[in-house]
Amino acid sequence: MSPSDASATEGGSGAGPRSSLTSRTGYDQLFLGPPVPLPVPSRPDVETVILPYTHFTVVLRPDRRLAAATAVCIDGARLLDDVPREDNWRLDPRLPEERQTGNAVYANNSLDRGHLVRRLDPVWGDRPEAVQANDDTFHFTNAAPQADVFNQGKLLWQGLENYLLDHAAQFDRKLTVLTGPVLHDSDPPYRGVQVPLRFWKVAAFLQGGALASTAYVLDQSPDLTRDADRAFAGAKPGDPPPLGAFRTYQVPVSDVVDLTALDFGPLPAVDLMPLSRAPETRWKPLESYDDVVLGP
Helix, strand or coil, X not given: CCCEEHHHCCXXXXXXXXXXXXXXXXCXXXXXXXXXXXXXXXXXXXXXXXXXXXXXXXXXXXXXXXXXXXXXXXXXXXXXXXXXCCCCCECCCCCCHHHCCCHHHCCCCCEEEEECCCCCCCCECCHHHHHHHHHHCCXXXXXXXXXCCCCHHXXXXXXXXXXXXXXXXXXXXXXXXXXEECCCCCXXXXXXXXXXXXXXXXXXXXXXXXXXXXXXXXXXXXXXXXXXXXXXXXXXXXXXXXXXXXXXXEECHHHHHHHHCEECCCHHHHECCCCCCCHHHCCEECCCHHHCCCCC
């Protein structure tokens, strides 16, 4: 089934009136000038629902009750950094509750509601618009289960947009960021939802007036290098899967295409990471921002 607009979907409960989101225009594929299309599954049999919000859009996979992709426009020159965080998570009223992953998956355990579109990214423009964008990021459709481990890998992941925006400031204060989980059939089930073990991010910006891109993967797979029994030791029935520490990599955009079966339009062809790397070194571990490749 091809992507459909959420306005054609029967509403659900628990998130307020349907009309509360009808004015949202979502992600602008011409935000940078050169078109950067919304990433959608390349297979026509994969059902998705397109959910526009303020300055970003979620491409939801109802079969997984999670986003397949998100896309946000970031205007670095117009960001507002004083909009308070309220953590008022809610369901999207444009979808039935059973097609979303709500609070039941995150309650009384070690799982975080991991923002896919980072809260501050769409918070720009005039103040009412920025406040609305902030609020929109707290829809469960913009979240995925992540380990609550706080370490350097997660710090790198959370700060990549700021780092890339600083880089883009040399040319244009605008950035487009596409993010989502790697939805694999082998992802471990928990409370009716399969928990993704990897997440991806693709950034697009102008460099010297031309479109450029970079890609990253966050891995929260459990460490099975010792042995599976030890890695899963101590887990009780009903516990969430034993997710591992966050590991962040810069990867070729084409590898994200292979991982996700999503169409990224022109972005693989304008990747700043050289493709001449040997297979065993194609994924570059990031220990700091100095490790990020922004040119051949």
